[in-house]
Amino acid sequence: MSTFTLDNPAGVPSSPFKAFSNVAVIPLGERTLLMLAGQVAWGDDHQIVGGDDMRAQSRRVMELIGKVLEAHGATFADVVNLRTFLTDISRIREYGEIRAEYFKDAAPPTSTTVEVSRLFLPEALIEVEATAII
Template sequence: MSNFTLDNPAGVPSSPHKAFSNVAVVPLGERTLLMLAGQVAWGDDHQIVGVDDMRAQSRRVMELIGQVLAAYGATYKDVINLRTFLTDISRISEYGDVRAEFLDGLTPPTSTTVEVSSLFLPDALIEVEATAII
């Protein structure tokens, strides 16, 4: 028996091919670890929101992460790590500006940002994974 569950919270677009779950929920005694799958800027129709617009895609990604967190009573204050994949690192400041809006007033989590040649959806410019403890 595993001591974690995999879930796709209501209202958050999940994999169209059921290839992954949006979150792993791991009980840690009095706390719970949430490991969020990488989120891309897709809508409920699985189409990318904001094609070629890093700010729009960043905002959508951060909103989706917020929705997954909220499904477990968490917020960005509970996030301990963000892993960001950009298809063009020269656009990091556009992502950074949007990210700062969501982390305003919070101690920033640990993070890693890397450039990748592409993501699994051709028009995706950004993918972000998050880890939180509640």
């Protein structure tokens, strides 16, 4: 019997390839661990939102993370770790400006940011995974 559940909350595009779930929900006694899959800036039609605009893509990614968190009773204040993949590390400040908006009322989580040669969708500039504890 599994001690966790996998979920694709309403309002968050799931994989068009059925290759992953958006979140693993893992009970830890009085707390719950949420492990979010990497989010890219896609809309409901699975097309990348924002074109070559890092800020627009970053905002969409954070919106999607927020929706997954909210569906499980969490907020950005519950996020303990972010893993960010950028296709161009020289644009980290653009991402950072948007990220800061979502953590303005919370201590910044631990994080790792790396540059990658590409993401699974060629138009995607950024992908972010998150871990939260509620």
